[in-house]
Amino acid sequence: MNTFIGQDLDRAAQFLKEGSLVAIPTETVYGLAANAFNVEAVAKIFEAKNRPSFDPLIVHTHSIEEVAKFTSHLPEKALKLAEKFWPGSLTILLPKNQLIPDLVTSGLNTVAVRVPNHPLTLELLKNLDFPLAAPSANPFGYISPTTALHVEAQLEGKVSYIIDGGYCRVGIESTIVEVNDDKTTIYRLGGISVETIKAEIGEIEEIRHSSSNPKASGMLKSHYAPTKPFILGDITTLVENHDIQKTGILAFQNQQENIPKEHQVILSESGDFAEAAQHLFAGMRYLDSLDVEVILTELLPEEGLGRAINDRLRRAAATKM
Numbered sequence: 001m002n003t004f005i006g007q008d009l010d011r012a013a014q015f016l017k018e019g020s021l022v023a024i025p026t027e028t029v030y031g032l033a034a035n036a037f038n039v040e041a042v043a044k045i046f047e048a049k050n051r052p053s054f055d056p057l058i059v060h061t062h063s064i065e066e067v068a069k070f071t072s073h074l075p076e077k078a079l080k081l082a083e084k085f086w087p088g089s090l091t092i093l094l095p096k097n098q099l100i101p102d103l104v105t106s107g108l109n110t111v112a113v114r115v116p117n118h119p120l121t122l123e124l125l126k127n128l129d130f131p132l133a134a135p136s137a138n139p140f141g142y143i144s145p146t147t148a149l150h151v152e153a154q155l156e157g158k159v160s161y162i163i164d165g166g167y168c169r170v171g172i173e174s175t176i177v178e179v180n181d182d183k184t185t186i187y188r189l190g191g192i193s194v195e196t197i198k199a200e201i202g203e204i205e206e207i208r209h210s211s212s213n214p215k216a217s218g219m220l221k222s223h224y225a226p227t228k229p230f231i232l233g234d235i236t237t238l239v240e241n242h243d244i245q246k247t248g249i250l251a252f253q254n255q256q257e258n259i260p261k262e263h264q265v266i267l268s269e270s271g272d273f274a275e276a277a278q279h280l281f282a283g284m285r286y287l288d289s290l291d292v293e294v295i296l297t298e299l300l301p302e303e304g305l306g307r308a309i310n311d312r313l314r315r316a317a318a319t320k321m
C-alpha cells in the first residue's frame, strides 16, 4: 500500500469512505482513524497497530450534537464537561447505541468519545457522515506520535493517507473520564488535569493504577515505551553508575554537566508543565534514536499536568513483559 502525506482533506475523506485508514492530527497526539460505523475498517486499525482487540478505541466527532447519534444517554455532568472542554483533550465514556460496533469498544457498553481540537481534523469530521474511531497512530506499546513524520516512520505502508497538521500542541493523550450522576472516575490522566476537572464538577474517584485487564490501554503497566532501557530516578545519582558517553538524559529542567549536550533533552527549562508535555514524546523518540545504551529520566512534581507526564514516564520505565 502507498502512504500519502499532505493536507488534502477531500482525498483523506475519500479514503475513509472507502474503509481505508487515515492518520489524523489532533492537539494531543496523532490518531490512526477509520469509519467508526464500519467494522471492517475498524479491524484494520487493530491490524496496523498490532493492537490487542481487548483494547477499545476513542471515537472522534465534531460536536456535542453529533454524539447523540451513536450514544443512548448523556448524563448532566457529562454534558457540563463536554460544553466546558470540547473541542479539547477530554475523552468521555458514554453508553453506546447499536451504531457502534462491539470491536470499537471491545464489547464494553460504553464508548469513549472526544471532539479533538485541531482545525484540519475538525473540518474533515464535518465533511463526513460518520465519526472516526482512532487510537494513537503508533505500534501498540510504543511512544505516541506527535508529528506526521513520526507516523510515517512507523506506519508507512499500513495507512493510506497521513494528514500533516504540524506538531501536536498538547503532546500527551487525552484524559479519560466517566461521569455518572453519582460518581466520577478517571481512567487515564492526560491533557486536562485532574484539578481542572475537579474545579468544574467537584469530587472524583480517581483511578490511575496499572492493570493487566485494562479498561484503558493507558492503564497497562508497560506502555508509551522507548526500545532502550529507560530508568527513572534521581538523574545525578544514576549518572554515576553509567558510561557518560553512552547515556541519554530526559530531564525536566536541568542539564547534567558531564553528559554530552546532544544526548540530553530538557523538557522545560522554565519548569512549565504544558511545555514539558509538548516535548515529552518527541524527546523520548529522539533519545531512543541515539547511539546510547540507556536513557535516564526523573519524575516531575506530582501536580497538574506533571501527574499525567509522570504516569507516562513510569509506564515507559516499567519492565517490558
Ligand code: AMP
Residues within 6 Å of the ligand: 055, 056, 057, 058, 093, 105, 108, 110, 111, 112, 134, 135, 136, 173, 176, 187, 188, 214, 215, 216, 217, 218, 219
Ligand atoms: P489510545 O488513543 O491509543 O490511547 O487508545 C484509546 C484509549 O481509550 C485506550 O486507553 C482505551 O483503552 C481507552 N478507552 C476506549 N474506550 C474505552 C471504554 N469504553 N472504557 C474505558 N477505556 C476506554
Ligand code: MG
Residues within 6 Å of the ligand: 135, 136, 144, 217
Ligand atoms: Mg495509545
